[in-house]
Amino acid sequence: MLDIRNLNARVEETEILRNLSLRIKPGEVHAIMGPNGAGKSTLGNVLSGRPGYEATSGEVEFNGKNLLDMGIEERAREGLFLAFQYPVEIPGVSNMEFLKASVDARRKHLGLPELSSFDFMKIARETSKRVSLDAAFLKRGVNEGFSGGEKKRNEILQMMLLEPSLCILDETDSGLDIDALQVVAAGVNSMRSAERSFIVVTHYQRLLDFIIPDYVHVLAGGRIVKSGGKELALELEAKGYAWLEDEVA
Amino acid sequence: MTEQVESLIRKDYAAGFHSKIESDTLAPGLDEDVVRFISAKKEEPQWMLDWRLKAFRAWQEMEEPTWAHVHYPEIDFKALSYYSAPKSMADKPQSLDEVDPELLATYEKLGIPLHEQATLAGVAVDAVFDSVSVVTTYRAKLEEAGVIFCPISEAIKRFPELVKKYLGSVVPQKDNFYAALNSAVFSDGSFVYIPKGVRCPMELSTYFRINEMNTGQFERTLIVAEEGSYVSYLEGCTAPMRDENQLHAAVVELVALDDAQIKYSTVQNWYPGDKEGKGGIYNFVTKRGICHRNARISWTQVETGSAVTWKYPSCILKGDNSVGEFYSVALTNNFQQADTGTKMIHLGKNTRSTIIAKGISAGRSNSAYRGLVRINAGASGARNFTQCDSLLIGDRCGAHTFPYIESKNPSAVIEHEATTSKVSDDQMFLCQQRGLDAEKAVSMIVNGFCREVFKELPMEFAVEAGKLLEVSLEGSVG
Ligand SMILES: Nc1ncnc2c1ncn2[C@@H]1O[C@H](COP(=O)(O)OP(=O)(O)OP(=O)(O)O)[C@@H](O)[C@H]1O
Numbered sequence: 216m217l218d219i220r221n222l223n224a225r226v227e228e229t230e231i232l233r234n235l236s237l238r239i240k241p242g243e244v245h246a247i248m249g250p251n252g253a254g255k256s257t258l259g260n261v262l263s264g265r266p267g268y269e270a271t272s273g274e275v276e277f278n279g280k281n282l283l284d285m286g287i288e289e290r291a292r293e294g295l296f297l298a299f300q301y302p303v304e305i306p307g308v309s310n311m312e313f314l315k316a317s318v319d320a321r322r323k324h325l326g327l328p329e330l331s332s333f334d335f336m337k338i339a340r341e342t343s344k345r346v347s348l349d350a351a352f353l354k355r356g357v358n359e360g361f362s363g364g365e366k367k368r369n370e371i372l373q374m375m376l377l378e379p380s381l382c383i384l385d386e387t388d389s390g391l392d393i394d395a396l397q398v399v400a401a402g403v404n405s406m407r408s409a410e411r412s413f414i415v416v417t418h419y420q421r422l423l424d425f426i427i428p429d430y431v432h433v434l435a436g437g438r439i440v441k442s443g444g445k446e447l448a449l450e451l452e453a454k455g456y457a458w459l460e461d462e463v464a
Numbered sequence: 465m466t467e468q469v470e471s472l473i474r475k476d477y478a479a480g481f482h483s484k485i486e487s488d489t490l491a492p493g494l495d496e497d498v499v500r501f502i503s504a505k506k507e508e509p510q511w512m513l514d515w516r517l518k519a520f521r522a523w524q525e526m527e528e529p530t531w532a533h534v535h536y537p538e539i540d541f542k543a544l545s546y547y548s549a550p551k552s553m554a555d556k557p558q559s560l561d562e563v564d565p566e567l568l569a570t571y572e573k574l575g576i577p578l579h580e581q582a583t584l585a586g587v588a589v590d591a592v593f594d595s596v597s598v599v600t601t602y603r604a605k606l607e608e609a610g611v612i613f614c615p616i617s618e619a620i621k622r623f624p625e626l627v628k629k630y631l632g633s634v635v636p637q638k639d640n641f642y643a644a645l646n647s648a649v650f651s652d653g654s655f656v657y658i659p660k661g662v663r664c665p666m667e668l669s670t671y672f673r674i675n676e677m678n679t680g681q682f683e684r685t686l687i688v689a690e691e692g693s694y695v696s697y698l699e700g701c702t703a704p705m706r707d708e709n710q711l712h713a714a715v716v717e718l719v720a721l722d723d724a725q726i727k728y729s730t731v732q733n734w735y736p737g738d739k740e741g742k743g744g745i746y747n748f749v750t751k752r753g754i755c756h757r758n759a760r761i762s763w764t765q766v767e768t769g770s771a772v773t774w775k776y777p778s779c780i781l782k783g784d785n786s787v788g789e790f791y792s793v794a795l796t797n798n799f800q801q802a803d804t805g806t807k808m809i810h811l812g813k814n815t816r817s818t819i820i821a822k823g824i825s826a827g828r829s830n831s832a833y834r835g836l837v838r839i840n841a842g843a844s845g846a847r848n849f850t851q852c853d854s855l856l857i858g859d860r861c862g863a864h865t866f867p868y869i870e871s872k873n874p875s876a877v878i879e880h881e882a883t884t885s886k887v888s889d890d891q892m893f894l895c896q897q898r899g900l901d902a903e904k905a906v907s908m909i910v911n912g913f914c915r916e917v918f919k920e921l922p923m924e925f926a927v928e929a930g931k932l933l934e935v936s937l938e939g940s941v942g
Pocket residue numbers: 226227229231249250251252253254255256257258267
């Protein structure tokens with residue numbers, strides 16, 4: 216699915232990711248934890264091709280293709296999805312219109328016919344119900360005036376409609392109330408399958424009670440300093456990150 | 465990303481072709497004889513010629529205005545031709561079958577089929593080609609309702625009393641430099657008359673096309689809505705691509721009598737010039753409406769074309785409780801310049817006006833909003849709301865706002881909101897991360913920005929306007 220080999224990346228002039236390697240097989244869920252400023256969001260940004268984030272060396276293979284050679288929208292159409300830590304608003308563009316355009320772009324890339332507006336609306340309404348967003352949100356501008364939690368659920372709605380093969384969730388749990396957290400987790404779990412993989416960036420073990428990861432990695436100082444099973448998250452919750460610095464050093 | 469956005473602007477101007485139609489074009493030059501020639505060509509009555517000559521004499525004493533935020537080389541008004549008509553129009557066609565097929569093909573190519581069965585359902589079209597009206601559709605159906613929709617040249621002959629009464633009543637001959645010139649040399653345009661209490665059974669539209677080289681187009685539109693009547697009118701404009709600049713100086717007058725409503729929409733797509741700023745239309749237009757008691761005039765404009773635009777569709781709110789509205793999207797790209805806005809003149813009591821102006825600048829273009837809200841002493845209870853938003857694409861363009869407020873009545877409530885924003889990198893990235901290409905992303909963001917204005921357009925044209933915006937923006941990212 217995804218094979219990151221010795222990736223170095225910088226933002227502006229600063230080297231952020233250093234020799235990062237990570238291998239994700241189809242169907243796996245990898246949780247990434249780590250202190251603020253460690254480079255977790257940077258990893259998602261580099262993988263999705265965000266302008267300003269430059270891979271300086273290393274390789275990334277995505278579904279057998281060279282990811283770093285692809286444009287932003289190409290990566291997206293190939294099935295890479297990033298749920299943003301801070302979703303932006305696009306005033307005046309209805310959520311429905313935006314979602315349909317995105318889904319059409321992905322379907323076109325896969326050689327599938329465009330959905331009719333009628334069919335799409337039906338699917339979008341059903342899906343929004345699953346993330347506890349009232350259908351009225353579909354008519355509003357993209358994230359326009361949405362609360363923090365509503366924005367996050369809107370990200371999950373987009374993910375469910377686009378049916379990506381690799382989902383990167385960047386702190387989708389932060390700012391969510393308990394109910395919303397369960398809604399998001401249920402959404403993710405409903406999408407887990409043998410063909411789909413997830414990278415879940417989080418600060419809290421709590422989310423991992425609901426979305427049970429296959430692997431947990433600790434990202435610190437731009438590299439993965441420790442990897443383990445789901446128990447690692449519990450250990451981190453109890454001990455923090457300081458003890459790992461000794462291990463790295 | 466800025467460079468990315470910057471290069472997204474501009475695909476070929478789709479309406480930029482020239483039709484090979486033989487025409488009668490008057491040699492360049494401007495004097496009283498030219499005015500007489502035009503009047504004679506149109507077989508006008510003496511009073512009309514006198515009216516033109518009066519305007520011409522006034523124009524000769526006037527100076528071109530320089531206060532607008534636009535720059536262009538001095539125009540040599542004597543180097544232009546003031547009349548051009550397709551040869552085949554010399555003996556006027558009586559029906560569509562007699563219209564030059566090449567002409568029909570031109571409109572077909574522009575997406576405006578003139579055969580009634582092929583037109584947009586429920587839209588009557590008057591097609592003006594250079595200086596003359598070539599065809600007006602659905603006339604019979606409109607006449608049944610008592611609605612007059614015909615070329616103004618024809619109205620002058622058939623309905624002289626109406627024309628005499630209203631022509632120049634809203635935009636006087638001497639109103640400004642370009643209006644005076646237009647009054648002297650206007651060639652054609654549309655005349656609309658809606659009788660008392662009648663709701664016009666279909667949308668009316670006029671389509672203006674400049675074809676000949678070095679000709680100015682000076683059309684004149686007059687719409688009179690009698691008491692309690694309603695009409696929705698739309699104009700569209702295109703021109704071939706040429707290296708020379710061409711002048712377009714129109715005058716539009718609207719008269720909304722008591723309880724009447726006029727909705728006037730414009731989709732202006734004159735040739736904007738090329739990427740280096742060469743060529744394009746100078747669009748110097750005077751549009752004004754007068755509202756009597758309880759009347760309402762709404763101006764909606766989508767301005768994407770022209771090298772230079774100078775245009776302020778305005779409302780004189782004379783009658784008590786009358787309403788004026790101005791909804792505008794002005795998009796400039798490359799080297800285009802636009803100075804546009806409105807004037808709302810509140811004279812009557814409890815008059816209300818709304819101004820929503822959206823300016824989008826890309827490339828090295830400049831757009832300015834210039835708006836005047838004047839509340840006269842007698843206009844107690846008057847209200848105005850103005851919202852003026854600018855969106856910048858890239859960092860070499862400019863947006864400027866010049867709001868003027870003059871209030872002589874303390875009971876007036878005037879609200880003004882203004883914002884300037886950029887198509888942000890984050891918005892672009894969100895769209896692209898969801899699989900949209902950069903061009904689609906920009907056009908979607910810009911369309912969202914314009915939504916409040918687009919929803920005022922008649923349905924079919926809202927779709928058109930969205931597409932036009934998309935085309936005009938092409939090349940601004942990439
Ligand atoms: N656009 C940018 N310009 C300058 N520095 C940046 C930029 N983006 C990230 N950085 C820097 O890169 C480092 C890693 O940031 P990143 O956002 O990847 O951290 P993170 O692990 O996601 O942290 P958090 O847990 O707080 O979300 C930080 O020091 C941050 O300041």
